[in-house]
Amino acid sequence: MALGAGLGLRDPSPPDEPRFVLAARQMVESGQWLIPHRGSELYAHKPPLFMWLQASAYQVVEDWQIAFLLPSLLAALGTLWLTWDLTRRLWNRRIANHAAFALFATLQFGLQAKRGQIDMVLVFWTTVSLWGLARHLLCGPNRNGLLVGGFAAGLGTVTKGVGFLPLLMLLPWWLDRRMDDATVGNDARVPAVRLWPWLPAAFLAGVAVWLLPMLVTVLGSDNPELHRYASEILFRQTGTRYVESWHHVRPFWYYLQVIATLWLPGALLLPWLAPAWWRRIRRGDRRTLCLVGWVVLVLVFFSVSPGKREVYLFPALPAMCIAAAPLLPGLLRRAGVRYVLLGYVVALGLALAGLGASGLAGAAWAARIAADRSLSEPVMQTLLTWLVVLGGGLLLLAGWARPRRAATAVVGASVLVWTFYGLALAPNLDASSSARKLMHDVRTRIGSDAELGLVAWREQHLLQAQGPVREFGFERDFQAQWRDALAWLAQAPEDRWLFALKDVARDCVDPEQLIELERTSRRDWVLVPGAAHVPGCVPRAATVNPLIRMDEP
Structure with a gap:
């Protein structure tokens, strides 16, 4: 399988991976799992749930090279299944297949599935939550689905603070229920559903998995470090970081750039998808309104904050693919859409092959990268050769597919890219990247x-x-x-x-x-x-705020 290719062939590499493995390893070695450490200091930037998963994976497989990637891999597979199953429940199996393949083919999904970072697990929890809420709000009523949705949102919140975002789906759902009956299609109607007290209770139960024992421990201790830890993670790393971010400051429109690049090739279809979504919403399609409306709310939520990273928008991707899925069969019958998708595969193949060939020919950019990453000449030559092979493989795939099988070519391109990345590119970069x-x-x-x-x-x-x-x-x-x-x-x-x-x-x-x-x-x-060391010499005193580091995530 492409997503699992290369599992166990590399060590944790920046960004983020070594930080989480360091904390998870210390949990295993010390037996203290409640509050993570980074070396001798408490690590207050993220809750520990993801590190729990890595530490638990290590206790099963007893190999950190496998264990640190296993939670992301399993979360990716789970997200694919949830995307498929929710689409099946909202439409049918044929459309569900389109949703799952669309998600798999998106660049950001494959990239995060291959990384030992929090974000793939976060997306799993947010997708579980959407799955449960949609079963209640769009297919229900279904109290079990509501409980699952609320509990998963709580778990997502103690995985990364924004795990509550699926609850924003209640806004477009509430808006739809107050629309004039004449604008609502009969097939989109569902009976009135009861949210209180089940949804808040389930959400609080999910949050309490970590928050409750942490607060009990902190409040029962007179250790000032624990109190600083609680203040940092509950306030500074959440509300303060959202309102007054001190890292990764980007302009308001930054996520449009993320969609245009990391959400390829699906982003290429937005000129066709957006008008079709609007027409469905105007006809009263509650499914499209809730899914697309939620994606827009997530986009606005993250755009308002000055601090932005490309992974922040990632939780919205499965919902986008689900909303696009019922339109894809019709779009893929259009010659223009097929040519655009095939052009994406060709362009990707040409770019990779061209980069590899220019590097092998002695381009200056290759020498700069080799020097910056301390890559030996044989390693650099191997990497560049693999780029040429991968690019050539993509061009051959496009030549075989022609426009008639453009969708197959897009999925096949993802299989090739992530297989080559896992088996050839990442292992060759590993010795340098991992230190x-x-x-x-x-x-x-x-x-x-x-x-x-x-x-x-x-x-x-x-x-x-x-x-x-x-x-x-x-x-x-x-x-x-x-x-x-x-x-x-x-x-x-x-x-x-x-x-x-x-x-x-x-x-x-x-x-x-x-x-x-x-x-x-x-x-x-x-x-x-x-x-x-020069005996008797006194070094300069500290002058920089110790809370600010140049490499803080």
Whole structure:
């Protein structure tokens, strides 16, 4: 299967993957699962449910290379099934097949299914919630569906704070029920349904899975770190981050760009889909109104916040595919639509083959990427060759399909892309991207018994570090970390080394004795031997707000 291709062939790589695996691994090793840690610090940016899933997967398979991707893979498969089943209940099996294939063929879905990040699991919970709510609101009444929908929204909220978004479907549903009877088609009518108290009770039960024991633990403790943790995750990382985001600030229209790129090839059909949706809504199709209306509400919700990332809009994708599915059989009979879809496959093949060929021919961009990621020439040559092979495969697929089988070509293109990515591209990038090679080289240089201190580190460095390791905090100011690290280094200079960001390792060390390492994560790193420390030197005091880090997610 394309989504599972490459499972177990790579280590966690930025962004986000090493952070979650680090917390999950610490859960397994310490037995403390309630509040996640990042090294010696509490990790207050996300609730722990996703990390619970990774830790649980490890306890089953006992291999982190498999366990860290398993929750995303299973969530992707579950989301495909839920998309198919809800579409079947709203229309029929034939249309359900179109919905599932449309979701699978979308670039963002495959990309997130192959990543060990929270977002694929979040989308699973939001789709479960939509599935349950739609069974009650559009196919019901169905109290069990309502309970499932509310509970899944609660679980989604303690997976990532925006898991409550499916509840926004109540707005277009409420609007539809108040439309004039003359504008509502008889086939779209459903009896009045009762939401109170079942929906809020189910939602609160889902949230309480983590929130209740966390609050009991925090309120029963006089540990100030736990109280700061609760304040950070319940307020700063939710409401404050939404209203006054301090990272990833983008313009209001940013998500139109996301739809136009990551929602390919489906985005190419929007000029046909949008008018058809509007006509159905005007005829009183409650299904289309609730699905498309919910997608629009999600788009507006995230667009209003100044902080934007492409994955934020991802939960709306399954609903978009479900809403498009009843229109796809008719659209795929149009020659213009078939040519557009086939053109997408051809363009993708030409782009990949062209990139690979230009890189093999010595293009400057390839040399820059190789230097920035510390990729050796053989590895870079292998990656570029695979790009040419993949691009050529897509062109052959398009040549076989012709316009008549354009839809098959689109699905086949996704199979090829994610299979090649999992089996060829990601494994070749792994040693550099995951920092495995860097940290192995560090341990080889300093010896198996030496102690290594980490300063201004990234999560992949601690995750891949071998032998005795010490760190001095993650969210602390870099200069504060450096000051404590130097004091630690001075206690046993013969047996201790520091691994540090080059720009931080300046005060109180002899620059001639620093050992420059490979450039990774778009930054330069150095090794500092104990002998490089200048005795009696006092490093500069911290001047930067310790709550703000340049690599905060």
